Amino acid sequence: MNYIPPAWILFFGALISPIFLPGARKWILILTPALAFLYILNLQPGTYLIVHFFGFKLTQIRVDKLSKIFGYIFTIYGFATGIYSFYLKDLKQQISSLIYMGGALGVVFAGDIITLYFYWELMAIASVILILARESKNAVNAGYRYILVHIAGGLCLLAGIVLYINHTHSISFVHFTHQNLATYLILIGVLVNAAAPPLGAWLPDAYPEATVTGSVVLSAYTTKTAVYTLLRGFPGWEILIFIGCLMSIYGIFYALLENDMRRILAYSIINQVGFMITGAGIGTAMAIDGAAAHAFAHIIYKGLLFMSAGSVLYMTGKSKCTELGGLYKTMPYTLLFGCIGALSISAFPLTSGFTTKSMIIESSVHQHLIWAWLTLEIASAGVFLHAGIKFPYFVFFAKDKGLRPGETNKSMLIAMGFLSFLCIFLGVYPQVIYKILPYPVAGYTAYTPSHVITQMQLLMFSALVFFLLLPLLKRTDTISLDTDWFYRKGGKYAYIFFDKTLNTINYYVDKFIISIVKLICSLFSDFIANIALFIFVNIWIMRGLSGKRLEIKKQTLYYDIKQDLMPIGIGAAISGIFLVLIFILGMKIW
Amino acid sequence: MKKDFLERPETIKLLWRLLYILCALTLIPEIFIKRHGHFGFDGFFGFYALLGFLSCVVLILISKLGGIFLKKDPHYYDKK
Structure with missing residues (x-):
């Protein structure tokens, strides 16, 4: 079939x-x-x-x-x-x-x-x-x-x-086992x-x-097809553990700096994909399962967060935290759904993040990857900080900016309600995901008393830090420079650099060459006359000529040569002498 | 103008208290359960609370520091 x-x-x-x-x-x-x-x-x-x-x-x-x-x-x-x-x-x-x-x-x-x-x-x-x-x-x-x-x-x-x-x-397209230029290019x-x-x-x-x-649709597919490709082609490539851990922290760092709510969420995609890539790098059955499950849950809650941010943008036309605030008064449902997304991404118990992310972290423990484990735990705390609290706090609470947009349209609310339901459903019945994972997970359960308690400690104390250090997190109307600087500004600076240095070098080389050419020109324009003068003046002096007569003879000769007024006889004589010279020199050589 | 429930100082005070209480509540159950650390250094009481607290402080401070160099005016890229 x-x-x-x-x-x-x-x-x-x-x-x-x-x-x-x-x-x-x-x-x-x-x-x-x-x-x-x-x-x-x-x-x-x-x-x-x-x-x-x-x-x-x-x-x-x-x-x-x-x-x-x-x-x-x-x-x-x-x-x-x-x-x-x-x-x-x-x-x-x-x-x-x-x-x-x-x-x-x-x-x-x-x-x-x-x-x-x-x-x-x-x-x-x-x-x-x-x-x-x-x-x-x-x-x-x-x-x-x-x-x-x-x-x-x-x-x-x-x-x-x-x-x-x-x-x-x-x-x-199977697991790439050899590390060579070809597979590294594919990986890049x-x-x-x-x-x-x-x-x-x-x-x-x-x-x-x-x-x-557009951003709601985009948030799910490009990065997750890449995660799929890594899970399929590059499981167990150790470099991915490093890259994944780096991403999980990098995303938080920038999300904390950002002012635009959708940019905060964009950076938190990088942070979350970091967890999945770490899972691909660990490459054990449990890590692959965890990464696939996390991708599944992540698409839902990240989509939900982008939807709630999209609703705010749709209703207010604004997306900067400095221009938003106090929207809980008029957009309660968007707030509610956004918070469910925020709790899920932070991996609160009873949400989908809790039941999936823990598999990746657990697999790092099984492989005794102490640094990877520690980084992922730190990143888990940081997620709550930037996506879990920062996003809802500055958009829906914080300082009321007097915006009264009203609730968003019904279809948006239905979509958000649907995804919110899935977030909680997968948190309460994780077996639904566990059953469809690539490798059958035998007996894994996220809900052990110690896991629930330690996760709650991690999250609550992160929340405490957020509110204690709130003055440090005050939003500013700024953007943050990322590596796109190199092709956005860097290109311009490279142009200026080449313009200034190369053109300066060009200018001086030009001057140098021209002055040399000028020198040579002046030398050669009088070259023949000067040689003739040098020879004849010496002859004339030897013959006893001096004073005014010598001067007149000098000037006549110079004038004759410059104006090509040499009598034909002299020309013929010079040619004859030249031939004799060649003959004599030739004799000597041979 | 009458202030909204969430904007009143007494509500904010209450929320702060609630936060402290919740933090304390997450610590209490650990007394009653036996938890073994994975790597030896992470088995002591309140490890995760400390980890959450410290890592968030450090993350915020680092990003604050990075912000000095990386934060720019929104029209930064539009300027000639």
Whole structure:
């Protein structure tokens, strides 16, 4: 039996969208992900739809537990964003988000690296439209940088894939066991999409500039397809432990500095993806399970947080913490759902973060990775600080800025309610996730008394620090420089540097050459006359000429040579002498 | 203008007390359960409370320090 790729369901939705009126079109955004979910639910493990392509056999569909769990969450979340953007009439956003989601499904079900690359690039192209669609100057610029970074990352991936195929004569996408240039290039290409520093500044640069629904859609797919690719291709690569731990702290550091609420959430994606990448780096069955489960839970609560931030932006038109505050009075439901997302990301007991993140941390304990464990625990405390309290506090409480926008629209609230339910449901019944994990977890339970207590201690004392040090956290209307500085300002400075130094060098070299040429010119313009004068004056002096006569003779000779007025006889005599000289010199040599 | 419930000084005072009480409450159950540390140094009473407290203080201070160099005016990139 053969299947069609699940991605095609969404592509079909994108294809037929333009022929429907806006009223019917928005249903496509809800129904196609739902249909794709049911379809994935019924996929049997195996590989299907082998396509011949330039001598390669491409495996369009590879179904196993790892691809299925990502397929489930991508379609569930697609369904939720469909509800969230029910108010939207913009055709290009609707089409591009369907293609983008389809691309993500294509990646997780791709059985070979060529198919993977195709869908990978499709995602980049479709997603940039969600940024550009905001049509502000900042959005267009950010979108331009976004696509340039992704093209660079994609080329790196492509170079790695080409080298890999050359080395191994295989295109199958399995665990990369050899560490060589090919696999490292693939890894770098994937890490660009995972937003790993220093390659990840595109994420907090671009996502906060996207449209309200755009950033909600974007928050889930690009980084999580990268996590999937790492879990599939690079489990147990130790460098990923280091990168993951770095990301988990890096995200907090910047999220604490940031003023824009969507940028705070963007940095907390980097922080959360750091946990998953650490899991990929640890690479044991439990770590892979933990990372997959965490990706599942993360997409839901991060989406929920982006939705609540999106609702605030939608209603107030503002996204800076310095301009927001006191919204609890008029947006109570958005606040409630935002807080459920905030508690989930902070891994409070009874939420989805608690039941999934702990698996990754536990796996680091099992491998005796003391530094990784400590970093992840510190990062767990920091998550509550920046995403758990800072985001809701400065947006909904803090100083009342007099904004009275009213509650957001119904479809947004329904979508947030749905995801809030999932956050709590997965926190209370984690078995639902545990059952679909790539490796069967035997007897793992997050709810041990000591785990619950220690987690509560960690979180409550983090909260205490937040409020004790609140004066230090006072928002300022600023942005924070990240590694995108190097291509945003660095390019300009490089230009100025080259302009100043190279052009200065050019100027002086120019002057030097010209002065040499001038010297030589002046030397040679009188060269013959000077030689003649030198010889004849000496002869004349020897013959006893002096005084005025010598002067007149000198001037006549100089004038004659300069004006080419030498009598023909002299010219002939000189030629004769020249020939004799050559003859004599020639004799001597031979 | 009448202040909102959450903005009254007495409410804020109450919330502070509540926070302290909650922090204390998370410590109490540890007396009754046996908890073994994973690495030897993390087994003592209130380790996670201390870890949460210290790491947050350090994170805030470091980011505050980093902010001196990294925080810029919002139009920083628009300037010529």
